[in-house]
Amino acid sequence: MNSEEKRLHEECGVFGIYGSEEAANICYYGLHSLQHRGQEGCGIVSAKDGQLRYIKGPGLVNTVFSERNLATLEGNISIGQVLYTTAGSGEVTENIQPIVFHHGTGDFAISYNGKLVNAHRLRKYLEDKGSLFLTSSDCELIANLIKKDAAQAHVDRIHAIMEALNMVEGAFAFLIMTPKRIYACRDKHGLKPLSLGRLKDGSWVVSSETCAFEVIGAEYVRDVEPGEVISIDHHGIRSNHFSSYKHFNMCSMEYIYFARPDSDIDGCNVHTFRKESGKLLYKEAPVDADIVIGVPDSSLSAAIGYSEASGIPYEIGLVKSKYVARTFIQPSQSMREKGVRMKLSAVRSIVGGKRVVMVDDSIVRGTTSKRIVTLLKEAGATEVHVRIASPAMKHPCYYGVDTSTEEELISAHKSVEEVRQYIDADSLAFLSPESLMASGCRKEMCMACFDGKYPTDLYLVDEDASLYKRYQKNK
Numbered sequence: 308m309n310s311e312e313k314r315l316h317e318e319c320g321v322f323g324i325y326g327s328e329e330a331a332n333i334c335y336y337g338l339h340s341l342q343h344r345g346q347e348g349c350g351i352v353s354a355k356d357g358q359l360r361y362i363k364g365p366g367l368v369n370t371v372f373s374e375r376n377l378a379t380l381e382g383n384i385s386i387g388q389v390l391y392t393t394a395g396s397g398e399v400t401e402n403i404q405p406i407v408f409h410h411g412t413g414d415f416a417i418s419y420n421g422k423l424v425n426a427h428r429l430r431k432y433l434e435d436k437g438s439l440f441l442t443s444s445d446c447e448l449i450a451n452l453i454k455k456d457a458a459q460a461h462v463d464r465i466h467a468i469m470e471a472l473n474m475v476e477g478a479f480a481f482l483i484m485t486p487k488r489i490y491a492c493r494d495k496h497g498l499k500p501l502s503l504g505r506l507k508d509g510s511w512v513v514s515s516e517t518c519a520f521e522v523i524g525a526e527y528v529r530d531v532e533p534g535e536v537i538s539i540d541h542h543g544i545r546s547n548h549f550s551s552y553k554h555f556n557m558c559s560m561e562y563i564y565f566a567r568p569d570s571d572i573d574g575c576n577v578h579t580f581r582k583e584s585g586k587l588l589y590k591e592a593p594v595d596a597d598i599v600i601g602v603p604d605s606s607l608s609a610a611i612g613y614s615e616a617s618g619i620p621y622e623i624g625l626v627k628s629k630y631v632a633r634t635f636i637q638p639s640q641s642m643r644e645k646g647v648r649m650k651l652s653a654v655r656s657i658v659g660g661k662r663v664v665m666v667d668d669s670i671v672r673g674t675t676s677k678r679i680v681t682l683l684k685e686a687g688a689t690e691v692h693v694r695i696a697s698p699a700m701k702h703p704c705y706y707g708v709d710t711s712t713e714e715e716l717i718s719a720h721k722s723v724e725e726v727r728q729y730i731d732a733d734s735l736a737f738l739s740p741e742s743l744m745a746s747g748c749r750k751e752m753c754m755a756c757f758d759g760k761y762p763t764d765l766y767l768v769d770e771d772a773s774l775y776k777r778y779q780k781n782k
């Protein structure tokens with residue numbers, strides 16, 4: 308994506324099913340409902356008669372899979388993934404998951420969402436023991452950690468998995484699949500979501516978001532707990548905890564931006580969270596205006612909340628085309644601007660002559676906000692008051708969310724007034740960290756990209772470490 312249009316990016320979705328003869332088909336529908344978490348590639352692996360078979364490729368779920376190729380993925384067990392690759396994580400094709408690993412003690416596949424912060428140390432440790440790596444992915448690293456003591460083939464796989472999970476640090480929610488079993492694993496800090504559900508026929512399903520359960524007719528059972536591994540096989544489900552350390556530091560950006568509004572994360576519905584954040588935003592930053600609009604799609608719930616709290620009518624002032632997936636292939640600045648207009652249009656007959664409150668979920672570089680304010684003013688809005696349903700983003704994310712570097716984050720360098728001037732808004736306000744926390748009635752939540760308080764050690768190297776020291780000094 309070109310630098311002009313950079314916003315936050317979703318960070319992969321995983322889905323798994325055990326116990327249905329339609330496993331691959333159901334996995335397809337599960338991944339389809341997680342498509343918002345990654346559009347660069349996807350894959351499904353299934354198992355029959357001890358053999359793992361997979362199909363994967365770049366693109367959307369409905370372009371990679373067809374009725375015909377899904378029919379080749381036989382068996383009652385499947386896992387899949389939709390991919391978004393972060394910058395510097397290598398070629399898309401080599402990172403598309405699930406990745407299938409072949410080993411003398413048995414083949415297995417991994418579908419992964421997250422980012423390890425101590426990956427470089429573990430890679431060095433494994434390389435010193437003789438491991439070879441084909442990719443820079445955490446997925447391959449975890450597979451090597453699980454298999455690092457190949458001589459212990461007699462030891463139950465769950466012990467090798469738990470030992471590996473105790474060595475890694477960071478944010479993750481992933482699935483490991485053998486021909487007979489799925490292991491659903493979640494980091495001990497609770498940074499990434501992973502939920503367990505059940506179909507009427509008794510099949511177990513596990514998904515990054517609960518929105519997938521509704522689509523396939525499954526009932527939500529519970530979340531995989533932080534620090535837990537759930538084994539799913541013909542015995543049913545069995546729980547093991549690889550760590551007694553357990554926190555619920557869910558990534559707040561899941562609520563603010565990534566997750567679908569119909570998903571529940573850690574027991575809190577995403578739409579309800581966003582709507583409450585909009586209400587609190589009005590309490591903190593009221594303004595006299597004619598209409599409230601949201602930037603589609605993730606800001607609409609917060610805009611409704613702002614409207615309800617203020618009594619200012621909610622309107623559809625911006626419309627997003629559903630059929631323009633990306634605009635980054637357009638070469639020139641003028642063509643890029645046309646691309647933005649293709650994606651988002653201001654509704655002239657709604658905003659013309661009006662004082663508009665424009666609610667958005669976040670400001671990353673400021674370029675997108677500036678463009679939207681310009682769009683609204685060109686469509687005749689007399690005033691545009693920007694209200695952001697999250698605090699000012701000042702710090703990078705080390706947990707796999709592509710939030711940009713500190714240099715690129717406009718609020719890391721500019722005051723609220725300077726950002727207002729840059730985006731050419733009539734007024735600008737951000738939600739406070741306290742209100743963000745209160746929106747979900749949570750006691751804990753990762754808000755490190757706003758407050759710099761990272762829930763894990765960071766194990767930073769070289770340039771990253773010196774940048775981090777600079778943030779801490781300037782705070």
Ligand code: SF4
Nearest residue numbers: 558559704708753756
């Ligand atoms: S730093 Fe920000 S984006 Fe990263 S996990 Fe924490 S809240 Fe989410």
